[in-house]
Amino acid sequence: MAAMEIHFTLNGQPVAVQAEPDEMLLEVLRRELGLRSVRETCGLGICGACTALLNGQPISTCILLAPLAEGCEITTVEGLGGHHPVQRAFEEVQAFQCGYCTPGMILTIKALLEEQPAPDEETIRRALGGNLCRCGCYLKIVQAAQRAAALLAEERRRQPGPGAAPVS
Amino acid sequence: MSRAMPEPGENTHRTEPDPRVTGAIRYAQDVELPDMLYACIVRSPYAHARVLRVDTSSLPADVVALTPDDVRALGLYGCQIKDQQVLAVERALYIGDPVAAVAAASPRAAREAAELIEVDYEELPAVFDAVEAMQPGAPLLHEDLAISDNDAAYFGMRPEPQRNVCHHFRIRHGDIEQGFAEADVIVEETYRTPSAQHVPMEPHACLARWTADGRLEVWTGTQTPFNLRMDLAGIFGLPQERIRIIAPPMGGAFGSKTFVRYEAIVACLARKAGRPVKLVLRRDEEWLTLNRHPSTIHVKLGARRDGTLVAKQVTCWANTGAYADCGPGVAQKMGFASPGPYRIPHVWVDSYCVYTNLPSNGAFRGYGATQAVWASERTMDLLAERLGLDPLELRLKNVLVDGDRYCTGEVMHDVHFADCLKAVAGQIGWHEGRRGKGLAVLLKGMQTPSRASIVVEANDDGSYTVHCATAEMGQGAWRAIRMLAAEQLGVPVERVHFPVPDTDIVPYDTRTTSSRSTYMMGRALVEAVRQLKENGELGYGECVNEGGLDPDTGQGIASTHWHQGAAAAEVRVDEETGKLEVVHLHTAIYAGRVVNPPAAQLQNEGSMIMGLGSALFEEITFAEGQVTNANLSDYNIPAADDLPRITYDLIERPGAEIHGLGETALPPVPAAIGNALFSLGIHVRDLPLTPERVLEASERRRVRSAAPV
Secondary structure, three states: OOOEEEEEEEEEEEEEEEEOOEEEEEHHHHOOOOOOOOOOOOOOOOOOOOEEEEEOEEHEEEEEEEEHHOOOOOOOHHHHOOEEEHHHHHHHHHHOOOOOOOHHHHHHHHHHHHOOOOHHHHHHHHHHOOOOOEEEEEEEHHHHHHHHHHHHHHHHHHHHHHHOOOOO | EOOOOOOOOOOOOOOOOOOOHOEEEEEEHOOOOOOOOOEEEEEEOOOOEEEEEEEEOOOOOOOOOHHHHOOOOOOOOOOOOEEEEEOOEEEOOOOOEEEEHHHHEOHHHHHHOOOOOOOEEOOOOOOOOHHOOOOOOOOOOOOOEOOOOOOOOOOOOOHHHHOOEEEEEEEEEEHHHHHHOOOOOEEEEEEEEEEOOOOOOOOOOEEEOOOOOOOEEEOOOOHHHHHHHHHHHHHHHHHHHEEEOOOOOOOOOOOOOOOOOOOHHHHHHHHHHHOOEEEEOOOOOOOOEEEEEOOEEEEEEEEEEOOOOEEEEEEEEEEEEEEOOOOHOOOHHHHHOOOEEOOOEEEEEEEEEOOOOOOOEEEOHHHOHHHHHHHHHHHHHHHHHEEEEEEEEEEEEEEOOOOOOOEEEEEEOOHHHHHHHHHHHHHOOOHOOOOOOOEEEEEEEEEOOOEEEEEEEEEOOOOEEEEOOOOOOOOHHHHHHHHHHHHHHHOOOHHEEEEOOOOOOOOOOOOOOOOOOHHHHHHHHHHHHHHHHOOEEEEEEEEEEEEEEEEOOOOOOOOOOOEEEEEEEEEEEOOOOOOEEEEEEEEEEEOOOOOHHHHHHHHHHHHHHHHHHHHHHHOOOEEEOEEEEOOOOOOOOOHHHHHOOEEEEEEEEEOOOOOOOOOOOOHHHHHHHHHHHHHHOOOOEEEEOOHHHHHHHHHHHHHHHHHHO
16 A cells, blocks of 8 residues: 555644555554554553544544544644643652553543533543553542642633633 | 551652653563564464464565474473473464464564465364363373473472373361361352453563674563573573563553563564564454463361361362463462461362463462452351351451461461451441441462562762662552662662663562562662662672472461452342442551552552452453453453442551552452352352343342242
């Protein structure tokens, strides 16, 4: 199969990469762009270890054909910089063991908190249904999500702006 | 004394973000070398077949193939029994047994090339059940069973190849016939537990290269760098020093990344190609690599009318699959965990490790105890019911206390089984009503004998480096050892470095298994730091625990250090559908002294959650030896929205020594849930507790109670 060039925005930067038409975005992100935070576990879109945000929504890159990312905004955990409130919350709570699922968990929680700034525990657990952690860190991951919600709320209070409008 | 959950914000003062939250951590699967090729394995589609011909003539010229002829002359290997060759040379022994391999320029090219290899087989009769495999006339898997010279073969083994047995472990304590003659009541039952998959999030991954001067270098996710090096030395006929194992952190392991997995195949491909070769397994191949031993366990337990235990006879059949791996060790630990933490004057145990035509089974978090505790602790509740006693009181009456002798003859010390039981009973509301509630207690041995050694070096910038073979798989051992070193050196933990273990640099360690590392390395560290403080430069320390059991009598020292815990569960059952809901799960683990509270909590929570999966739904299904659920859609593992209320106590005592707790909470969880079901009159013998099994047991109870007396 002939390789094709695809274009998208990755962590805020425009990129152009070569991909086979039947390749999944996960392979392209790892091979062509050197990203290691997106990881394959199930290969079926079930476990969430390969999670990236596509136009802000969590997706499984292991089942997204790379050409479908054309023109989209893709965010991986590398794009969060290391001190994003959700990352800080994970560190504070120590909500990880081996760390393999952690980037996917962080992105899923980031997307959740953008939609629902103060989710209850039940909502968080349900939102994490597509992110598996075999080390079994779920109790602390839920705590980290709650802590991240608090950190984000604090940030909004400190920096009032258009993003700080209360959600009705 | 229980430790409460930490407040968020406690315990982190680092400046650099943790590489696990930035994605910067590099696992074995991320290691790359220039010019490397990618491997793919060709596997047997038959459960038992003679390999007649491997034809690679259709392969493109730039693909390197490894066939039986390439490996025929290499040494046999196996960490406990030497029963394996690098590929299946004469006979393939399970569906998935590697018969050939390829290395190509990309993973895709390798997958495509693997499909071009043609293999001719002659199918042979196969056997899948351990009890059947021991019967006369069953197909025999291995003709000769040589005991391994690897130091993982640390106890006497009793192979009987003419009936597919690679080890028969016995405990002979007291006089079993006399014991049952003294009993007023005897209960007897047979239990089964299924195979399960570790499902580490990161699959097995390894990369090998040969240096210009003929040394073999391997980067691999492994819990056992030195055992791996020993077996590779035997395979290639090299001195161990000519082999270098580098063990990056793993994205989970749970026992699966132990001993030789694919490192030998990749090393052969790299030698033939003259280039580095890397293999990352596809997810479905994990089910063909290493699983948990399915077990059949028969328990006969006798007691006096007042509940005093007098005799226990246990027979275990541990199905180890096609190759022994560390199955003999698992069967032995299953054997000496099965009497349970009780004073019983007469105990006989026969534990068989049995070959069948299934994928190999090996170390799995819990290491034989999960199976043993299921059978043993379910039987305690059968006995309690028969005697009309409270299951908690029955246990407390018989449980081992300091100074008691276990059935192995060793005197128990620092044991807290009663405390663990009382803690879980209290937290589950045992005394407010027992309906829908169950509990279970566990004792689990730590690797005995073993040796840990460690070097601490002072750096010019005032920091320190710890050289240590302990593997990091998420359990937090590297951080715990750094914290212990920092505490003893009187510096912040950030000033203690822990480089990725490299067998060219780190001193010997038995392996990172059986929840031994923080305890053993922590003790070795004391001497290393003392020496360093003396000379200001370098210190070496080691910790040796000695012991072992006579395989024919089970007498000796099973463990120098016992892992102890208990679990309690509260359940609800929908008797129309058989759906079992766990409402609350509580465990109490004896921790001695906790080094790193968040990591200890995570290990305990993770053990409980994995135990919940084993209790409720995890089961590898087979059809004539073919795994039928080798994916995460059909094989479910617990997710965040599957969890009941989970609480626990990590019991500490002032001045106590460190107790490993990486797997203590797992084994009692299924038994506690099974006993909670039994309190409702629903007796399920086999794991997992699926709605079908619960419904069937519930129907059985109705039929029984409806029958005329």
